[in-house]
Amino acid sequence: MEPELVDALSLAQELIRAPSVTPDSGGAIGVLGDALRRLGFDVIDLPFGDGAERTPNLFARLGMSGPHLCFAGHTDVVPPGNEGWTSGPFDAAVRGDVLYGRGACDMKGGIAAFVSAVARHLGGGRPLNGSVSLLITGDEEGPATYGTVKVLEWMAANGQIPDFCLVGEPTNPDHMGDVIKIGRRGSLNARIVVHGIQGHVAYPHRADNPVHRLMAILSDVTAHPLDKGSEWFEPSSVQVTSVDVGNEATNIIPGRASARLNIRFNDRHTGKELAHWITEIVRARAPGAEIDIRVSGEAFLTPPTPQLDMLVAAVQQVTGHEPRLDTGGGTSDARFISRYCPVAEFGLVGASMHKVNEHVSVADLRALTDIYAAFIERLMG
Incomplete structure (x- = not known):
C-alpha cells in the first residue's frame, strides 16, 4: 500500500x-x-x-x-x-x-x-x-x-x-x-556565596563584610574579555545575573552575600577549564566561600x-x-x-x-x- x-x-x-x-x-x-x-x-x-x-x-x-x-x-x-x-x-x-x-x-x-x-x-x-x-x-x-x-x-x-x-x-x-x-556556544552557570560576620556599620573592626570580597571576585571575573572570538564564534561573554545580600537595614554589615553569573563560551574554552578559573579567583579572594558551578553544555x-x-x-x-x-x-x-x-x-x-x-x-x-x-x-x- x-x-x-x-x-x-x-x-x-x-x-x-x-x-x-x-x-x-x-x-x-x-x-x-x-x-x-x-x-x-x-x-x-x-x-x-x-x-x-x-x-x-x-x-x-x-x-x-x-x-x-x-x-x-x-x-x-x-x-x-x-x-x-x-x-x-x-x-x-x-x-x-x-x-x-x-x-x-x-x-x-x-x-x-x-x-x-x-x-x-x-x-x-x-x-x-x-x-x-x-x-x-x-x-x-x-x-x-x-x-x-x-x-x-x-x-x-x-x-x-x-x-x-x-x-x-x-x-x-x-x-x-x-x-x-x-x-x-557552551553555557556555564555559577553561584558564589561569601560568608562574613554581621555587625554595626559604625564598628567595622568587629565585623567582616562579605560584600566587599564578593565585589572583588566579580571585578576579577569581569575585568578582561575571555577571548576575541574564533573563526565561527563570537567572543565569550561573562554576565553577572544576580547579586543578593538581603539586607534591608542601613546600619548593618551583612553576614552573607551571594551572586550568580553565566558564561556563554566559544570553542576556545571548555566548561572544566572555566570552572577551574572561577574557583581559583574565588579561593584567592574568599577561601571559605561556597561555589556551585554547573555546565549545561559545551561549545x-x-x-x-x-x-x-x-x-x-x-x-x-x-x-x-x-x-x-x-x-x-x-x-x-x-x-x-x-x-x-x-x-x-x-x-x-x-x-x-x-x-x-x-x-x-x-x-x-x-x-x-x-x-x-x-x-x-x-x-x-
Whole structure:
C-alpha cells in the first residue's frame, strides 16, 4: 500500500491542540507516533525517569540501510500565559494565512513539516535509499534530564546512531532561508556565596563584610574579555545575573552575600577549564566561600560535511537565498547530539517563539516542508 500524504498544516494543528506544556506530554507524542505508524515507521516509546520526572520520548525509524538521517525535536512547549492571546493558545487557529498557537514555530510546525516531507518522498514513488528516523522528546523546554540525553544513550546501545542529524529548531530570525546553525556556544552557570560576620556599620573592626570580597571576585571575573572570538564564534561573554545580600537595614554589615553569573563560551574554552578559573579567583579572594558551578553544555561546531552542503543547497533551491552558517543564540539539544554525530539546525522563523500569539505563516510551513523534502531527495533520492 502506498503511504498516505501528510498535510503539514493539518498535522501541526493536531499537535498544537495537544497541550504539552512541559513536563506534561499532553498527548502530543501519541499524535506524532500514530502519524508515523501510518507511514510505516517502527515507533518505540521511550519514557525515562520516575514519578514527576517521568519524560515521554519517542524514537521512530523507517528503513535500516545507510545513509541514516535523523530528525530531532521536541513536542513540549513553554506555558502560554493567561493574557493577550487573540485565540486560545491550543486552538491552532488559522487567520489570514497564519497559524497561531503555542508551539507553532517552536517546534511543532517543524516536526509536522518533516513528517510531511517524508510522506511526500515516499508517496512520490522514489525509493528511500537509506533510512530516516525521528528522535523526539517531551523535555527540551524543561531540565532536559530524561529527554534527548537518555534517548541518545539508548540509540548508541542499540546501534541507532545516525550519519547526520537535523534539528528542527526555529533558526531563522526574519525570513525562511536566513540561517543554518552549525554549532552553539557552551553555557556555564555559577553561584558564589561569601560568608562574613554581621555587625554595626559604625564598628567595622568587629565585623567582616562579605560584600566587599564578593565585589572583588566579580571585578576579577569581569575585568578582561575571555577571548576575541574564533573563526565561527563570537567572543565569550561573562554576565553577572544576580547579586543578593538581603539586607534591608542601613546600619548593618551583612553576614552573607551571594551572586550568580553565566558564561556563554566559544570553542576556545571548555566548561572544566572555566570552572577551574572561577574557583581559583574565588579561593584567592574568599577561601571559605561556597561555589556551585554547573555546565549545561559545551561549545560545539559541525565542520563542513557533504550532508551540510546538501542542506545548504536545499535551502537555496526553495528560497533562492544562501543561508548564513551561524553559531549564535542559546543552547539546544544539539549540544547533546554533537557528541555522537554531525548535527545542524534548521527550522522556521523564530521571532514569535515563547511569546503571546506565537505563530507561523502557512507559506513558511509549506516552504519548510519543501526544503526538508529537497534535502531528503538530495541525501537519499
